Amino acid sequence: MMHFTRTQPGPTQALLDQKGKDDTNKRYDIPGVRTQLADDFFEKCYICSSESTSMRIEHFRPHQGNRDLMFDWNNLFYACEHCNSLKSDGYKGLLDCTKTTKIDDKIEFNYRPAKPIRQKVNITDIDSKSPDTIELIQVVFSTNSTPTKRMGAKSLEKKLGIALRNFQTVVEQYQSKQSPANEALLRLEVNNQSEFAAFKRWKVKQAPQNYPVQLPGWFVN
Numbered sequence: 001m002m003h004f005t006r007t008q009p010g011p012t013q014a015l016l017d018q019k020g021k022d023d024t025n026k027r028y029d030i031p032g033v034r035t036q037l038a039d040d041f042f043e044k045c046y047i048c049s050s051e052s053t054s055m056r057i058e059h060f061r062p063h064q065g066n067r068d069l070m071f072d073w074n075n076l077f078y079a080c081e082h083c084n085s086l087k088s089d090g091y092k093g094l095l096d097c098t099k100t101t102k103i104d105d106k107i108e109f110n111y112r113p114a115k116p117i118r119q120k121v122n123i124t125d126i127d128s129k130s131p132d133t134i135e136l137i138q139v140v141f142s143t144n145s146t147p148t149k150r151m152g153a154k155s156l157e158k159k160l161g162i163a164l165r166n167f168q169t170v171v172e173q174y175q176s177k178q179s180p181a182n183e184a185l186l187r188l189e190v191n192n193q194s195e196f197a198a199f200k201r202w203k204v205k206q207a208p209q210n211y212p213v214q215l216p217g218w219f220v221n
Contacts, residue, residue: 001107001137002049002192003221004041006098011036012073019071028071029057037078042193045080046097047087048140049196050159052080060096062089074098082152083140093132101221104198107134111199113161119144120157163196164203171211178212186212191220 011032018027034057044051046058058079063069077098079087087094097103108124121141125134139145141160143153167189174182190200201219204211 001047001095001097001103001133002197003097003101003103004046004192006040006074007036010040010073015071015073015076019067023067026070028076033057033073033076037076040098041078044078044195045083046077047079047083047136048156049198050080050156051195052082054081055079056081056084058084058087060094061092064089082149082156083136086140086149087136091132091136093130094136095128095130095133103128104201104219107137107198109137109196109198109202111160111164121160160196160199164199167200167203174212186215187218187220190215190218 011030014030014032015028018025018030037057038055043055045055056079058077059069060075060077061069063075069075095103095106100106106126106128108122108126110122110124112120112122119142121138123134123138123141125131128134141153141156143150143157145153170182170185170189174186188194190197190204194200201216204215208216
């Protein structure tokens, strides 16, 4: 999870027009909404930070039939199918990543590929004050679950491992040749446009001696 800036006012009026129609109308996935969410969240899930071909428009606060929440632009988020199904209506105390900055300073994101048990991802609270957020992120990466959810988590874990190996390749490429092109690639890896950026930043924080000294200054939200 990373911080994202939401476009304002966004398609608020279009959503209000939809809300103003008869009470049987529940179409909030209208032209302009999905594309703006994809742009604002850099086409990534706000919970796991991965890109997916199965993205959903997610209600941050469950609307449960409340049309104000159903059509509220600030309540619409972008989530992958895996995270959306796990969140459901069960987590109501989550950090709002469009309002909370420097989330990766509040939560520690660890991936240990050599860990001899199934759970290779470990999410630790530092200063989030949000047990629901910690639990949900841990759950979406948990491979100790039902068969369907385990498949989603294993796929996500595999993507994370590949992304971190690719990150290390980019780091080594920059260390061997500090060209503007290689710097641009490395900057992109650690800003919030990149998949799993929080995990990459924590790799740097935990072993800064293994990375370019200026790299933390390129952490951009």
